[in-house]
Amino acid sequence: MPAPKDLEGRHALVTGSAAGLGRSIALKLAERGASVIVNCTKSMADGEATVADCQKAGAQARLVQADVSTDEGCAKLAEAAAQGGRLDILVNNAGITKHARDHSDLDALTREDFLHTYAVNVAGPFLMLQKTKALLVEAHRQTGRASAVLNVSSIAGVTGIGSSVAYAATKGALNTMTLSLARALAPAIRVNAVCPGFIGTRWFKDEMSPEQYAKMEAGVAASVPLHVASGPDDIADSAVFFLTDASRHVTGETLLVDAGMHLGYAPLVAR
Template sequence: MSISTDLSGRVAIVTGSATGLGASIAKRLAEAGANVVINYSRSSTEAEATADECRAFGVEVHCVQADVSEDADCRKLAQVASQYGRLDILVNNAGITKQVPNHADLAGLDKDDFLRLYSVNVVGPFMMVRAAEDLLRAAHEKTGIASAVLNTSSIAGVTGIGSSVAYAASKGAFNTMTLSLARALAPAIRVNAICPGFIGTRWFKDYMGEEKYNRMEASVRAATPLQHACDADDIADSAMFFLTDASRHVTGETLLTDAGTHLGFAPLKAR
């Protein structure tokens, strides 16, 4: 039996979708036929540009400013989707970090850092699911197909590496919450997570500067078994598996999408 990846008529919210991975996922959803709610916190110009790219596929697109760490803003996003009477897809992509890459530098983090990261990276997605639950269930009732929630986590939540101890801890909690919600919301709603490693985005380039970024990208490519430094489109490809009927039988899954970084070694070259 052929499984359709056509999302025509379905409705999706993608948090943190003005730029980067969120924008790539939003555009893939639009290309597949879904109407998309794009969310941003500050990047209004970039969000509108992403929305225009999505509209080029002939779908309806709404741009909504919202901070997912605020319950009222999560409910505002769900309210926009409610005009369709259903929500088929929720991508919890919004996330933040604080850069303290030396994990031994315990003085580099304080209580407020942890609370801010957890409020966006863990509590925010929970509140988004809670705000959208009725709409997600309505889509299941209408179509007979389980609605899809996809959480953008990180390899940091599996291995403990990453930009800071607080960030890794928040993503570990996010992975655990994915499992809890998958159990609690089945069979009407599927909940899965992707765990990228390095993603070559504009944010990295702006933060590091082009020369340092290029060195890091080359280092990542050399160290991963697949010898590939992933970009946003690479990860969006994996995301789309979880957002279409191809994964209709998958829930509670945490997929590492890191070109093999978690394996910790590069492959031996054939002689």
């Protein structure tokens, strides 16, 4: 069944959208009629492929290379969004980690590891809102509809599991920031978050052999209550809810989309 064109005429920006979950969200927004700014830091070929697929869906799309951990990168993205006159949807998806799964090994992370992870995962979403706030408010002024901001967090920020202590800490901070900004920016802007568990993307695949990845994916499916290993589209379907009028009365929410991982069967992995 074709996607409804309920986002026709809306302008969206998705950070970290060259691949993985960000790509899936960008494509779903495009399929529903939104124009989309795709963002990457380095993966230009992947970003161009995502733009091409958004355009195949009938949407206007373009790629902006920018690093959200910097003022300059966020300003560049905001300048691109300003060309549309307003911004209806902002998805703060860009995120990084340094894999250090043994949380008891405190020597596995350096001060620089912590600061860089925070710069992308926490400062990045804040800076993006700082730079695009006027555009988001303008969309509310023009339409009477609250603009939608979605922060992509993680089950790691709720349970403390995950790829590293630093990663879990940043996602916990992002969850708290979601609450603060939802309160502060209403009624013009709604701010929500999704907390995925395991997602089958290059996040893990690039760190493992195909055999290791297949074993881990099977282990995840066996250990979560729903007995599934989620892919990017599975999470994106839930994420897009926060970007449509179906959630028009929702702000300050943090939704766990983890196949039940938080219920106590969680393995030692999380997005």
